[in-house]
Amino acid sequence: xxxxxxxxxxxxxxxxxxxxxxxxxxxxxxxxxxxxxxxxxxxxxxxxxxxxxxxxxxxxxxxxxxxxxxxxxxxxxxxxxxxxxxxxxx
Amino acid sequence: xxxxxxxxxxxxxxxxxxxxxxxxxxxxxxxxxxxxxxxxxxxxxxxxxxxxxxxxxxxxxxxxxxxxxxxxxxxxxxxxxxxxxxxxxxxxxxxxxxxxxxxxxxxxxxxxxxxxx
Numbered sequence: 001x002x003x004x005x006x007x008x009x010x011x012x013x014x015x016x017x018x019x020x021x022x023x024x025x026x027x028x029x030x031x032x033x034x035x036x037x038x039x040x041x042x043x044x045x046x047x048x049x050x051x052x053x054x055x056x057x058x059x060x061x062x063x064x065x066x067x068x069x070x071x072x073x074x075x076x077x078x079x080x081x082x083x084x085x086x087x088x089x090x
Numbered sequence: 091x092x093x094x095x096x097x098x099x100x101x102x103x104x105x106x107x108x109x110x111x112x113x114x115x116x117x118x119x120x121x122x123x124x125x126x127x128x129x130x131x132x133x134x135x136x137x138x139x140x141x142x143x144x145x146x147x148x149x150x151x152x153x154x155x156x157x158x159x160x161x162x163x164x165x166x167x168x169x170x171x172x173x174x175x176x177x178x179x180x181x182x183x184x185x186x187x188x189x190x191x192x193x194x195x196x197x198x199x200x201x202x203x204x205x206x207x
Contacts, residue, residue, distance in 0.1 A: 010105075010108060013108050014111065017115040020116065020118060032181035032184060033124055036118070036124065036132075043139050044139070046166065047143070051142055051146065053155055053159075059154070059155045062158045065159075066158060066162050066165070069166055070165070077172075077173060079177075080176035080179070080180040082180075
């Protein structure tokens with residue numbers, strides 16, 4: 001699949017968003033920042049999968065978006081509970 | 091003809107969604123502490139991704155993929171605030187201090203009484 005024109009610009013914007021999230025994951029002072037960035041990165045990937053459904057014509061990508069939403073939610077809840085059980089200076 | 095109108099409206103929705111996405115990610119990088127970042131990023135990116143999914147549903151009208159995109163919007167709107175609330179509570183109990191310019195902290199009394207009891 002070769003991208004050109006409007007879909008290429010949209011994909012580049014989404015990739016810039018993902019790289020801003022990756023910057024926060026690398027830089028984040030505490031692990032809470034990293035968990036926030038991981039959650040946001042998951043939601044961005046859902047948007048990218050839905051977007052790729054239209055412009056690649058492969059309809060199964062929307063199923064991947066739905067399952068990513070479910071698994072990302074469960075993962076974020078697990079990470080938040082993990083954070084509650086720890087202390088900042090450990 | 092009808093399809094073209096739907097496609098133009100869908101592209102407009104996807105553009106609005108991308109604007110909100112990039113605003114949320116800039117907020118995630120530039121704001122000072124965890125709670126500010128969580129607020130900016132969660133609200134903007136949730137609305138942006140829902141807008142992208144609505145645009146996708148308009149691009150493929152009357153198909154299974156359109157219905158699945160609408161289902162995904164509903165699911166994200168239900169789960170994303172729940173996850174953000176869990177992260178904020180976890181970060182407070184973990185011991186992340188709010189930024190020095192924070193005006194009010196109403197969870198402090200509740201959290202200390204919860205920890206004792």
